[in-house]
Amino acid sequence: MVQAIGVRRPGGPDALEELDLAPEPLGPGQVRIRVAAAAVNPIDAMIRSRPRQDAADAVRVPGMEVAGAITEIGPEVDRALAVGDAVMAVVVPSGEHGGYRADLVVPARSVARIPAGLSPAEAATVPMNGLTARLALDTLALPPGATVAVTGAAGAVGGYFVQLAEQDGLVVVADAAPKDEDFVRACGADQVLPRGDDFAAQVRRHHPGGVDGLLDAAVLEAAALPAVKDGGTVVTVSGYTGDGAGRVRVVPVFVRDHATAAAALDRLAELAGDGRLTPRVADRLPASRAADAHRRLERPGVRGRVVLQFD
Template sequence: MRAVGVTEFGGPEALHVVDVPPEPLGPGQVRLRVTAATVNPTDTYARNGTYAQRDPVKQFPYVPGMDAAGTLAEIGPDVQTDLRVGDRVMAVVLPSGAHGGYREDLVVPARSVARSPENAGDAEASTLPMNGLTARLALDLMALQPGQVLAVTGAAGAFGGYVIQLAKHEGLTVVADASEADEQLVRELGADVVVRRGDDVAERIRERFPQGVDGLADGSVQNELVLPAVADGGTVTTVRGYEGNGERGLRVHPVLIRSYAEEQEKLDGLRALAEQGVLTLRVARTFPAEQGAEAHRLLEGGGIRGRLVITF
């Protein structure tokens, strides 16, 4: 079975097509024939070895990838599902060793899988699970109420875009950051107020909301730099494990997708919102498996809007 992975850690050039055996199918699991796998920033850390120290497998090849879409190929024992072999599906993946989204044969827990949106191709569907569930988790942790104000940094990115759209759907007022080039995009995603991105974004948010915002989703990983934007006692979600500085009663929640990796109902809810047009699935470009290294090279170069997708 083909996969895109590394046999030694390194830069984008280390990524190439590798041959991996089919994964065994156990109880509670399903097998996917993957046709599309989204390239996310976290995948670059799997490729360069940053995450290897916490991986229990510790053997090559390493195959990155936290999102996949394709066709349901096989259903294991003890699976209760209305999905059928042949259905178009999408899945969130917790990669480890050769088990990652960048492989054409993939076994995952049945509860990590949902139908793909009917109005989306496999490349588009593959962009939803990981970033969509992370956005869903961030909003669930903050538990803001309709009418409250949410700030979003990294708003033009996949996580930030989904947070904006989900928040607006749930009645929140959204202030988001953007570069001049991305301002129109962020407004189209639904932001009520757009401020210029940068190290002083907290100050810019306070200029528009002097009392501070009720919550903040920090997709730009600015951590302590953005905390001053939040009102005393407010709530913050972070995407790289930052837990706050303990000041002003702020409640800081790192969002870890592992906790939502088998929340099938939530993933299916995102599918429904995509079909309704609430969520926008953005693909910047697709690459055949043989060009996976180029996808990583472009991603690390920055400035990509929408997701890069590897196809099989």
């Protein structure tokens, strides 16, 4: 049996419990990972608390990004991976399949080798959050020199976005609380404005015509749209599709649809390894304290990700 953390009944953090689950079968194009660390993300709380849909949803294991070591490789794997490789991986949770389990099977194209010098806890914060930031930039498709804004710049997705946008040659306008301003500037933001629901108005004061594009990582939704010029693009991470006015293009990104983007994951690992992407671990807790980690999610001001560690 496999150690896992999940829910049998949806609810608050205390609904999480330790579970013994059967090992997942290994199929073509897949690898088995002994999980050392699993990052805790806001989507995990949604998975934990949503109502049951059907019998297949009776046990639900959260977790969308992990780090560990490959213990088995299935047939038809087309990547240069070996048993024993330290890897990070994106996970698409479904039922008993999720990142909060000590033994996990994922597509080989959902993993990337962990570069030397990066701990499993650090690596576990990169694949899903980093890939979300990369997808946002690819969706915006702005040329070097264009101006891009980001809400939630001090968060995991937002911080990675600022760093990647700066490397893409974009002019970055970011939000931040006073305590986070130095960090956001260090990530590469050209201009830092106070965070809040009036961020769009502040952007317009400094950029009267509006910015070329925006990532709404803070989920301001409609309140963020006025920051962008007519015909510009807003990328959202909450599924929000806009107010229907059509003045700007609003595009949700869903990392689950790109979980096998092997080349992008390899690149993120490379950037994290050479210091151009900064993993941020807010805390490390044993997996048995997952409920405490989820309580931390509900508190404002947590920067980075709490990481669950498995024996």
